[in-house]
Amino acid sequence: MRISALLAVLLSLVTATATAHAHAALDRANPRVGSTVGVAPRTVSLWFTENLEPAFSTIEVRNAAGARVDQGRARGSGNLMQVGLKPLPPGTYQVRWRVLSVDTHRTEGSFSFQVGQ
Amino acid sequence: MSSSMLRQLVLAILFALVSISEAYAHCFVGNRFFPATLNVDDPCVADELSLPTVSAFKNSDLPTSDFPSARQLDISGELSKRITDNFGISFGSTWSRLHPPGGPNASGFQNLETSAKLQFLTDPARELVMSAALEVEWGNTGAARVGAESFSTITPTFFIGKGLGDLPDSLRWARPFAVTGQFGYAIPSKSFKLVPGEIDPETGEQEFETERRAKFLVYGGSVQYSMPYLKANVVDLGLPDFINRLIPIVEAQFQTPAGNSFDTGLGTTGTINPGVMWVGNYFQLAVEAIIPINRASGSGVGVMGQLHFYLDDIFPRSIGRPIFSSTTIPAGRPTFGN
Numbered sequence: 001m002r003i004s005a006l007l008a009v010l011l012s013l014v015t016a017t018a019t020a021h022a023h024a025a026l027d028r029a030n031p032r033v034g035s036t037v038g039v040a041p042r043t044v045s046l047w048f049t050e051n052l053e054p055a056f057s058t059i060e061v062r063n064a065a066g067a068r069v070d071q072g073r074a075r076g077s078g079n080l081m082q083v084g085l086k087p088l089p090p091g092t093y094q095v096r097w098r099v100l101s102v103d104t105h106r107t108e109g110s111f112s113f114q115v116g117q
Numbered sequence: 118m119s120s121s122m123l124r125q126l127v128l129a130i131l132f133a134l135v136s137i138s139e140a141y142a143h144c145f146v147g148n149r150f151f152p153a154t155l156n157v158d159d160p161c162v163a164d165e166l167s168l169p170t171v172s173a174f175k176n177s178d179l180p181t182s183d184f185p186s187a188r189q190l191d192i193s194g195e196l197s198k199r200i201t202d203n204f205g206i207s208f209g210s211t212w213s214r215l216h217p218p219g220g221p222n223a224s225g226f227q228n229l230e231t232s233a234k235l236q237f238l239t240d241p242a243r244e245l246v247m248s249a250a251l252e253v254e255w256g257n258t259g260a261a262r263v264g265a266e267s268f269s270t271i272t273p274t275f276f277i278g279k280g281l282g283d284l285p286d287s288l289r290w291a292r293p294f295a296v297t298g299q300f301g302y303a304i305p306s307k308s309f310k311l312v313p314g315e316i317d318p319e320t321g322e323q324e325f326e327t328e329r330r331a332k333f334l335v336y337g338g339s340v341q342y343s344m345p346y347l348k349a350n351v352v353d354l355g356l357p358d359f360i361n362r363l364i365p366i367v368e369a370q371f372q373t374p375a376g377n378s379f380d381t382g383l384g385t386t387g388t389i390n391p392g393v394m395w396v397g398n399y400f401q402l403a404v405e406a407i408i409p410i411n412r413a414s415g416s417g418v419g420v421m422g423q424l425h426f427y428l429d430d431i432f433p434r435s436i437g438r439p440i441f442s443s444t445t446i447p448a449g450r451p452t453f454g455n
Contacts, residue, residue, distance in 0.1 A: 006168070010424075013166070013426050022399055022427070022430040023145065023398070025349060028353065029353070032353045033349060033350070033351070033352055035352075035353070103430065103434075104433060105145075105433065107145060108147060108241070109349050109350050111350050111351065
């Protein structure tokens with residue numbers, strides 16, 4: 001009896017996950033997290049594990065001196081967010097993202113990449 | 118305490134309970150995700166369900182043990198619910214089955230355990246979080262045949278979690294490390310009980326002896342290395358998704374008699390629990406070894422595993438939200454200051 005009740009609870013939870021949306025985690029990025037690229041990228045693209053609310057999601061890219069090098073407002077659809085970049089000289093750049101997934105949960109993260117070093 | 122001071126204290130507590138925070142839910146602090154740990158509690162309030170947690174181990178072989186050398190199987194569940202964004206409660210219960218050597222088996226529920234926790238500090242930039250809780254084990258709600266006590270125990274407990282994401286670039290490989298800790302003081306509801314002793318040969322009357330109930334320092338923590346953090350915030354090594362979702366972890370939990378323990382013969386007991394977690398979008402799986410630190414803590418190596426659900430992700434618009442939330446679901450497009 002108790003075992004069957006336990007299994008029923010577990011089954012209902014597993015079934016519920018089929019239609020649920022979770023926190024958005026960074027799935028992959030271009031430029032790749034922690035990478036060094038030979039040619040300066042013109043955009044930073046971030047793919048997440050969940051669909052996003054783009055209007056409530058931001059990406060900032062800064063150089064080693066802390067100055068913004070992105071072109072402003074990030075755009076996206078589905079699970080992709082992108083932001084354009086100004087021409088980047090060789091150096092280290094920091095990407096900071098903050099997104100709202102469609103289940104209304106906030107997540108954030110940051111990583112760096114290098115150009116031409 | 119004067120009435121004005123009391124009023125200020127009440128206002129301060131109410132402010133802490135309803136202070137504005139965003140809906141990060143299950144233990145996200147800035148870039149950091151602290152997973153639910155098995156032996157020590159994580160430092161956040163959350164909507165989550167641990168069901169089941171299964172552990173198998175062998176009790177101490179010392180004669181002072183309640184069930185010397187008995188093999189024990191525990192199956193437990195715990196439900197945690199946020200009342201506000203920063204304040205939550207939880208309920209937990211454990212079913213135990215004991216196999217004493219040569220003796221009859223015994224099974225039954227341990228005492229009901231509850232907790233009320235306030236997450237009073239969340240510092241995303243430093244990946245730092247602190248909480249305080251009042252944990253209660255309710256006496257006489259379990260079966261004495263499996264060791265459930267007849268008295269209640271109240272344990273004020275402090276929790277802390279710190280991610281190392283703010284280390285300098287030269288130590289970036291260590292940024293996925295995080296530590297958590299908890300420190301509590303377990304106070305039994307009664308400091309002693311009378312147990313039947315010998316019959317007085319002269320008077321023929323039953324004598325009684327005093328059995329002390331010690332107070333304990335209850336403490337522990339975890340050291341964890343987050344592969345999800347490594348991939349998303351340090352370097353993406355292109356590893357398989359299964360590897361990128363693992364968090365190797367070592368937990369430890371101890372209890373040391375700290376009061377009313379004179380002549381009880383009690384010493385520090387505890388376990389070290391190395392293991393690994395797999396973190397999914399809606400649930401996590403964990404398995405850990407149970408290594409007793411001394412003979413009084415157990416004999417041999419045991420094992421425990423847990424299936425843990427993130428209710429805030431499974432039911433984000435219903436039971437996965439705080440009952441009273443300061444966070445609203447956004448309805449319009451904001452103006453950005455980019």
